[in-house]
Amino acid sequence: MKTNAFAYVRAETVAEALRLHAEAGDDARYLAGGQSLMAALNFRLDEPSTLIDITRITTLRGIAMDGDMIRIGALTRHADVADDPVIAAELPLIHAAIGHVAHPAIRNRGTFGGSVALADPAAELPACVLALGGVMEIAHPGGTRHVAADDFFRGTYETALAPGELLTAVHIPRPAPGSQVGFAELARRLGDYAMAGLCLMIAPDRSDARVVFFSISDRPVRARAAEATLIAGATAAEVAARATDGIEVYGDLNAGTATKRHYASVLLRRELARLDQKKDHAA
Amino acid sequence: MTGTVTISLRLNGEAVTATLPARMPLVDFLRETMGLTGAHVGCAHGVCGACTVRVDGAAVRGCLMLAAQADGSVVDTIEGLTESGAIADLQDAFHRHNAVQCGYCAPGMLITAADLLDREAVPDRVPDRAEIRDHISGNYCRCTGYQAIVDAIAEVATTRADARATKQGDTA
Numbered sequence: 372m373k374t375n376a377f378a379y380v381r382a383e384t385v386a387e388a389l390r391l392h393a394e395a396g397d398d399a400r401y402l403a404g405g406q407s408l409m410a411a412l413n414f415r416l417d418e419p420s421t422l423i424d425i426t427r428i429t430t431l432r433g434i435a436m437d438g439d440m441i442r443i444g445a446l447t448r449h450a451d452v453a454d455d456p457v458i459a460a461e462l463p464l465i466h467a468a469i470g471h472v473a474h475p476a477i478r479n480r481g482t483f484g485g486s487v488a489l490a491d492p493a494a495e496l497p498a499c500v501l502a503l504g505g506v507m508e509i510a511h512p513g514g515t516r517h518v519a520a521d522d523f524f525r526g527t528y529e530t531a532l533a534p535g536e537l538l539t540a541v542h543i544p545r546p547a548p549g550s551q552v553g554f555a556e557l558a559r560r561l562g563d564y565a566m567a568g569l570c571l572m573i574a575p576d577r578s579d580a581r582v583v584f585f586s587i588s589d590r591p592v593r594a595r596a597a598e599a600t601l602i603a604g605a606t607a608a609e610v611a612a613r614a615t616d617g618i619e620v621y622g623d624l625n626a627g628t629a630t631k632r633h634y635a636s637v638l639l640r641r642e643l644a645r646l647d648q649k650k651d652h653a654a
Numbered sequence: 655m656t657g658t659v660t661i662s663l664r665l666n667g668e669a670v671t672a673t674l675p676a677r678m679p680l681v682d683f684l685r686e687t688m689g690l691t692g693a694h695v696g697c698a699h700g701v702c703g704a705c706t707v708r709v710d711g712a713a714v715r716g717c718l719m720l721a722a723q724a725d726g727s728v729v730d731t732i733e734g735l736t737e738s739g740a741i742a743d744l745q746d747a748f749h750r751h752n753a754v755q756c757g758y759c760a761p762g763m764l765i766t767a768a769d770l771l772d773r774e775a776v777p778d779r780v781p782d783r784a785e786i787r788d789h790i791s792g793n794y795c796r797c798t799g800y801q802a803i804v805d806a807i808a809e810v811a812t813t814r815a816d817a818r819a820t821k822q823g824d825t826a
Contacts, residue, residue, distance in 0.1 A: 372698065376657050379676035379722050402720075409718040410681070410699035422676070424723060450712070474792020475769060477700055479712040480719060561791040 374412035378421040386538060387502040388425050392535040393512060401537060402426070403446060406481035407489050431484070431539055434458060438649060439545045442508075445484020445538050449473070452483055455594070461545055464503060464552040464570060468495040471512040471554075472560040484523050487523075488538040490530045490590065492621075493564040495556070497524055498585035500541055501593065502552075502570035508540040511512035513541070523526065549575035551650075553642035556586070557634050559625065566625045571642055577602055582610075582639065586618050587631040594618060597639060610638035661725035664733025666690075672721075680724055681705040681716030684731055692732035692761045696788045696794070703793030706762035707731050713769040732761035741768045743813065747806035755797030763793045771814060780815045783808055 378395070382388035392399050398420035402408060425431070431446040434455050434508045443452070451538045452458055471480060472486070472495050474603055486496040487507065500507075501520040509516050509532060512615040518531045525531060532538060546552070556568035572581040580601045582594040596616035600609060614636040622628045672687060679698075684690045684707065696702035698717045705716035705804055708730040709734065735741050738815045749755070754760045770789040774781050781789070786807050787800070795803060 372679045373679075373682075376675065378657055379720070381661055402723075405720070405723070406700060406715070406718050409720070412677075413679075413698045413717065422720075424720075470788075473700070474703070475789055476703065476706050476713040476715050476766065476792060477718070480714050499713065561788050637783055 372413055372415060374409075375415060375418040377419050378498045379424065380421060381427055381429055385431070385537060388423055388428065388537055389510060389512050389527060389535065391421075391423045392537075397534045399423055399535075403485035403488075404448065404481040405485075406477045407485070407491065425537070426554070436461070436545075437542075439546045440613045441543045441545060443483050443484060443541045443543065445488070445540055447483045449478035449483065449486075450475070452467050453478065453599045462503065462543060464554055464572060465496070465543075467552070467554040468499050468570070471495050471556055471558070471562065471565070471568075477562075479523070484538045487541055488530060488532060490524050490526075490528055491564075492527050492588060492590050493568075493586035494591075495554075495565070495568060495570075495585065498568060498570045498591035499554075500543065501591045502572045502581045502583040504572075504581065504588065505543045506540050507538055510537045510539045511535070513521075517542075521593075527589045529590075546572065547575055550635050551646050553646055555638045557638065564625075566623075567638060569633050569635065569638040569642060571639075571646075573601070573646070577604065582614075583589060584615070584618070584635050584638075586623075587615070587635050588618055589621060592618050594635075601643075607640050607643035610643055611636045613640045659722040659725070661722060663724050664727065664728045666730055666737070668779055672795040674721055676720065676722050678721045679717050680707065680709075680714075680719045680729070683721035683724075684716060684729075684823075687721075690731050690733050692736075694758055694761065696758070699750040701792075701794070702759075703762045703766060703790075704759055706765045706793065708735075708769075710763060713765050732764060735765070735768070744768060744771070744810050745807070747810045748803070750755045751802045751809070753798060753802040759793055759797075760793045763790060763795065763803060766790050766793050767803075767810075770807070772812070780811050781808075786811070 400419040402422045402424045431444045433444045459466050505520045507518045551573040553571035556565035558565045568585040570583040580598045582597045585591045588642045596613040615632045618629045662671045677702050694704040696704035700715045700718045706718045
């Protein structure tokens, strides 16, 4: 199928993008990498009046250390995240996840901010941002506001973004030295949507932990029961047994709810066991 | 604000200017406006990889990018890469290994394979079969079962690495 007919405009600055959106109204859409939006338009799942191409706003591209925070510009492409030395050194969770985000040709166009703003419940990057306690930087006509990941993801393709607001960057706190991270997903083909996925972030000495599953619910979800069990010092098997306690699990074409619960538990047990083994080798 | 756009780009080495509907995907522009039918439309949502072309040197999905977004870009299709001889060794290996049956996936598969081999273009680096399979995971082939495709890419990876090592040895 083909998209509906729409107007196409380019914004060179964030201010211009916001103004163009205000002029075009709520049926306008920002076009970033387009790797999900174009697919949705080709299927007529969405029929916007106007596409506002923001890909030429150069200030929204790039990754930088800012004190103890890492700023990932919204328009940074997945391929650039994969090759970035700051990400490799400081955010190994994202470094591990990025190779699972779609396929190489899609990573060459798709953007970090686009994936976060779309909030596909099966996507890796929103789950990473939630596990790392990231903060979204959002531009609106009145200025800039910040929303923590815990408050940002609201449901399937639903976020705290109001119509016309633009996600401009994601700020991620630099993990404390000695933190452990884990990433794992089950997919039928590398790069396909996961049937279940896991992001793990464990502070030194298990003083804090974030266990986030994706592709099992309507958004990336924190496994609060598993986190508490982990911090309490339980074994991998004990933590994994509580993997989906209190989480509303949704099935899809690939797997029903019981299967997803099972996958989530297996992923968590495997990753914790791997981290334990790694620690034993290091000791 | 308008439903048509005028774009200028470098297509297979030649300057092209065209006015087209804003909603036209890059692959439709290439096939229908420019008559370059090497890139195919399989799924139109980025899953099959048949429409893969090069934009500014990077492999991209022709179905998930508007032609309007290619304004100012360098676009290379399988036709241009064939004419320049840039992937002649890959095409020859695909032919010899019988890595093409119906041919629908071949242009996209070749561009994706070339992308991997260019990326690994350092003397001591030869992608193994698992890496090759990972890299072409976004390109469906419904005929060959992939074995012959991986054979062909692996062979070219080795011959190119050998050629680089020889060249390096000559200059050392």
